Amino acid sequence: MEAETVSIENSGYRIKHGLLSRITPLTKQEKLLEIRLPEGEYLDHDPGQFVQVSVFGVGEAPISICSSPTRREAFEICVRQAGRVTTAIHKLCEGDVVGIRGPFGVGFPVLPLEGNDILLVAGGLGIAPLRSLINYIIDNRRDFGKVDILLGCRNPESMLFSSEIGHWQKRIDLNFCCSVDHAAPEWAGNVGVITALIPGVNLYPLKTFVMVCGPPVMYRYVVDELLKKGIPERQIFLSLERHMKCGLGKCGHCQIEDIYCCQDGPVFSYQKLKHIRGAI
Amino acid sequence: MNQALLSKSRLADFVSYLVSGHKVVAPVPLQEGRFKFDEVQSLADISLNYIPTILPPKKYFMPQRSTLLRYDLSKGQDMEEMVELEKLVLFGVHTCDLAGIQCLNIVFSDRPKDLHYLARNNFITVIGLECSDYCDSFAGCAMLHNHLPKGGYDLFLTELAECYYVHINTQKGEEMIEEASIFEAATKAAEGELERLRSRKKELFTSEVPIRYQDIPRLFEETFDSDVWSQLGEKCLSCGNCTSVCPTCFCFDILDEPELDLGSGERVRVWDSCQNEAFAAVAGGDNFRKKRLERQRHRFHRKFKYLMDRYGRLFCTGCGRCSRSCMAGINLKRTISALIEERG
Numbered sequence: 009m010e011a012e013t014v015s016i017e018n019s020g021y022r023i024k025h026g027l028l029s030r031i032t033p034l035t036k037q038e039k040l041l042e043i044r045l046p047e048g049e050y051l052d053h054d055p056g057q058f059v060q061v062s063v064f065g066v067g068e069a070p071i072s073i074c075s076s077p078t079r080r081e082a083f084e085i086c087v088r089q090a091g092r093v094t095t096a097i098h099k100l101c102e103g104d105v106v107g108i109r110g111p112f113g114v115g116f117p118v119l120p121l122e123g124n125d126i127l128l129v130a131g132g133l134g135i136a137p138l139r140s141l142i143n144y145i146i147d148n149r150r151d152f153g154k155v156d157i158l159l160g161c162r163n164p165e166s167m168l169f170s171s172e173i174g175h176w177q178k179r180i181d182l183n184f185c186c187s188v189d190h191a192a193p194e195w196a197g198n199v200g201v202i203t204a205l206i207p208g209v210n211l212y213p214l215k216t217f218v219m220v221c222g223p224p225v226m227y228r229y230v231v232d233e234l235l236k237k238g239i240p241e242r243q244i245f246l247s248l249e250r251h252m253k254c255g256l257g258k259c260g261h262c263q264i265e266d267i268y269c270c271q272d273g274p275v276f277s278y279q280k281l282k283h284i285r286g287a288i
Numbered sequence: 289m290n291q292a293l294l295s296k297s298r299l300a301d302f303v304s305y306l307v308s309g310h311k312v313v314a315p316v317p318l319q320e321g322r323f324k325f326d327e328v329q330s331l332a333d334i335s336l337n338y339i340p341t342i343l344p345p346k347k348y349f350m351p352q353r354s355t356l357l358r359y360d361l362s363k364g365q366d367m368e369e370m371v372e373l374e375k376l377v378l379f380g381v382h383t384c385d386l387a388g389i390q391c392l393n394i395v396f397s398d399r400p401k402d403l404h405y406l407a408r409n410n411f412i413t414v415i416g417l418e419c420s421d422y423c424d425s426f427a428g429c430a431m432l433h434n435h436l437p438k439g440g441y442d443l444f445l446t447e448l449a450e451c452y453y454v455h456i457n458t459q460k461g462e463e464m465i466e467e468a469s470i471f472e473a474a475t476k477a478a479e480g481e482l483e484r485l486r487s488r489k490k491e492l493f494t495s496e497v498p499i500r501y502q503d504i505p506r507l508f509e510e511t512f513d514s515d516v517w518s519q520l521g522e523k524c525l526s527c528g529n530c531t532s533v534c535p536t537c538f539c540f541d542i543l544d545e546p547e548l549d550l551g552s553g554e555r556v557r558v559w560d561s562c563q564n565e566a567f568a569a570v571a572g573g574d575n576f577r578k579k580r581l582e583r584q585r586h587r588f589h590r591k592f593k594y595l596m597d598r599y600g601r602l603f604c605t606g607c608g609r610c611s612r613s614c615m616a617g618i619n620l621k622r623t624i625s626a627l628i629e630e631r632g
Binding site for chain 2: 013022023068088250
């Protein structure tokens, strides 16, 4: 009675084939990948959710989806070359196939935003998941109130989606403001940390929902500024960065206290997070 | 009929019956008074009187390495989901380890369900064995209410003076009893003897640390910033022994293991430990539990608070393995006592 290996169906670890239909280099470190599922299958995600992207022989990495679910024929992810799997992804060409699991988790709350004002605060690569929400808002623009976008990045060269941002800046129904940590003298925009932009935003605190995504170090400062503006804690949403290894709420890598970021998050309200030690 | 008796002289026959049709694993002796679960051929191989084995029965439900899927790059990114199944009978499982298996069942049955675990689980028959006394001073089973059987088995054996009292918990257990045809009907006398044994146990096993089960999560909540954690952090070597031997630790890593031709391979699940420094690190360079004290505190809180919040039960079984195997002498019961003392 030796152990036998049998195949099973509907395992949580099953992958779908994702065809890389377009690859666009954004900066030295980041590429934008457009992915199509077989037979035109719709990914059906919420802004702020993520997928597990796999290259067999190397492994899987959790990557947030940066396109809006309103664009159904394909989805996009923005991949920074940071570890082994993302390095392997960067070596792929158009026409190659990656493995896709997901979408996973709880994204940004979309329905509660309707009719309200929205402030989006993005730091660095945090613009990627927020871009999903921004394009969702653009595609349903009349359902939302005033929309402000604040973006912070290291320097003008590291800014992601710069040509798309150029279009956002021209729109009369979006207010866009950017700040960089360092820039050459010819840079006409703001220089300094993103938190410095918050006091200047003109908003009605009680009808404003704030979505924040950026490096972990940013959250405490951003939240302090938002609370100073009078934004209620339950209207501030933060997307947490953790290593979602399995995506199924089991492996333990993304656990903070009793929550698993991959299933319960990655997006949480500050009202919830303020009770969870080690979250921000 | 949910009860039966097995004469002591027939226990060897029962093991032989099991071995004739199944792979049977049971506690077997190692050196220095230690034990492990391993395959046996007869009763002579088995230690009926044993302290918790080095590794808990977890290794059969969630092996150190198990294949999730096989891939073949020659056909694009093709893959087939797999599970390695092995029909086996686990014989002689103590109540602490039955509780451990129940904890794992809860985790992997929680949605999204883990079919790889659940498929294996269906192939395992569990035969429990009651402890009539403490195994050693590391045990904390009474504090965790695991010194008496609370299900989780197909059959459960309790040693009486002349025979074993057998509780039949499942149809699968009943069918084994029928087929072995060496069991007798339970008698009033045997039932009386069992009751006396259980009441004796209630006197013998008293909470090893002065705290009630239901008050434990609050103790941990209130001592999050305690100095006890810094002291543990100073001692801890981050070796991961405690999590490997824990019957309810289930954290894992997922790895690709290519064949030598690099064209095909397996995606496997292997045990991981929250005590490893890189466990909560992300590619961007942040590490959310960088300090040893944070990792030890996380381990304890998982046993006594976080998973209680999530699944409604404590995830420590009181088996004492973490304390027995800690090279730095970190002791679970002493840690809880220190927290109680500090809180006052």
